[in-house]
Amino acid sequence: xxxxxxxxxxxxxxxxxxxxxxxxPVTEAAALAAGxxxxxxxxxxxxxxxxxxxxxxxxxxxxxxxxxxxxxxKRLSGGEEVGDGDGPxxxxxxxxxxxALSAARDVPNALVAIAVxxxxxxxxxxxxxxxxxLAAGPDCAxxxxxxxxxxxxxxxxxxxKGVRVADVVVAVLNRPWHRELVHQIREAGARVHLIEGGxxxxxxxxxxPESPVDLLMGIGGAAEGVVAAAALSCLGGTxxxxxxxxxxxxxxxxxxxxxxxxxxxxxxxLFCATGVTGSEVLSGVQQxxxxxxxxxxxxxxxxxxxxxxxxxxxxxxxxxx
Numbered sequence: 001x002x003x004x005x006x007x008x009x010x011x012x013x014x015x016x017x018x019x020x021x022x023x024x025p026v027t028e029a030a031a032l033a034a035g036x037x038x039x040x041x042x043x044x045x046x047x048x049x050x051x052x053x054x055x056x057x058x059x060x061x062x063x064x065x066x067x068x069x070x071x072x073x074k075r076l077s078g079g080e081e082v083g084d085g086d087g088p089x090x091x092x093x094x095x096x097x098x099x100a101l102s103a104a105r106d107v108p109n110a111l112v113a114i115a116v117x118x119x120x121x122x123x124x125x126x127x128x129x130x131x132x133x134l135a136a137g138p139d140c141a142x143x144x145x146x147x148x149x150x151x152x153x154x155x156x157x158x159x160x161k162g163v164r165v166a167d168v169v170v171a172v173l174n175r176p177w178h179r180e181l182v183h184q185i186r187e188a189g190a191r192v193h194l195i196e197g198g199x200x201x202x203x204x205x206x207x208x209p210e211s212p213v214d215l216l217m218g219i220g221g222a223a224e225g226v227v228a229a230a231a232l233s234c235l236g237g238t239x240x241x242x243x244x245x246x247x248x249x250x251x252x253x254x255x256x257x258x259x260x261x262x263x264x265x266x267x268x269x270l271f272c273a274t275g276v277t278g279s280e281v282l283s284g285v286q287q288x289x290x291x292x293x294x295x296x297x298x299x300x301x302x303x304x305x306x307x308x309x310x311x312x313x314x315x316x317x318x319x320x321x
Contacts, residue, residue, distance in 0.1 A: 015116045015269075018062075020116075020270040020305075021307075023116070023270070024272055024309055026054055026114060028294050031285055031294055032053070033053040035285030036049065050112050050276075052075065054094065054112065062084055063084070063086075063092075064081070064086070064087060067080045068091045068124055069227060070092075070093075088118075090119060091118065093114070093230065095113045095224055108197055108279050108284075109200075110197045110198060111275050113227050113272065114270075115264065117269045122226060122264055128222045129222055130244045131219065131221070131222045132244065133199065133203070133217070133228075133240070134217055134241075135202075137235065138237050140160045140214070140215070141237050143156040144157065144215070146241070149184075150181065150188060150217070154168050166189050168190040169191045169215075170192055171193045171199070172218045173194075173219070181218055193212070197279070198221070199216055204228070204281045208280075212280065219244070226264065227271075231299055232260055233269050233301055235306070238259065238260050239263065241258045242257055271297075273296060282297060290314070291312050291313060295310050296311070
């Protein structure tokens with residue numbers, strides 16, 4: 001499935017849609033590797049497997065990439081050069097298994113994602129661990145403001161969509177520090193969609209017309225916020241964020257507001273993600289007799305393009321043992 005809008009600016013050197021499609025095998029391999037550990041009671045092994053698979057395949061992608069947002073550890077960490085050494089110079093952001101794989105069950109909203117932008121375009125979130133976020137789609141990007149009270153934003157979204165506040169659905173990470181936020185959303189009359197896994201998928205869902213989610217609100221990982229901002233930029237939505245200092249708890253002081261263009265700049269922005277477990281955006285890895293299926297989303301800012309890729313993979317019993 002492909003959705004396209006009009007063309008890209010001429011004469012801009014940077015990552016393009018060809019590179020975006022080259023990222024699909026990388027996120028697919030990572031999702032397949034992580035998916036083998038879902039529900040097995042060993043959360044860390046799934047993430048390690050995803051990083052190893054991604055690291056192995058990203059070297060074949062035609063780019064001169066530098067990891068700005070990576071994984072803690074020896075592979076795909078900040079500053080590492082990735083790609084085959086040819087092609088455009090790029091900043092790369094990686095999220096391997098956003099949405100922790102549960103030790104007991106399949107938590108929805110887990111995915112593996114790669115964001116690519118022009119060199120110097122990705123915000124480096126390493127000084128902070130978390131961000132307060134507000135994500136909305138293109139129909140509401142101009143009416144929301146993270147500095148406003150929750151109820152006022154909900155009324156603005158309802159007006160922009162031509163619905164009642166009671167019809168607005170807000171995705172919120174199911175975490176103890178969000179009890180007050182959940183109370184405010186419900187007090188305003190809107191509905192809460194609690195997320196057990198990560199919030200990248202929910203941020204994308206807020207910008208997809210077929211999704212039931214209208215907004216994402218709440219505090220989540222800073223690195224995931226930047227990766228999600230790349231997706232929202234490609235979709236014409238907005239992600240507003242207030243980085244939180246390392247020593248700041250959920251009620252602590254936050255910094256200045258960053259907007260989508262502060263988190264990821266330039267016109268040449270790509271995003272690719274493959275589902276590990278199901279969400280409003282992507283199906284998770286699905287096991288069938290003799291085959292495994294994956295679903296990925298590929299986004300480009302210029303030309304503005306959305307592709308959804310469903311792939312079948314031959315089951316390799318030796319690797320699944």
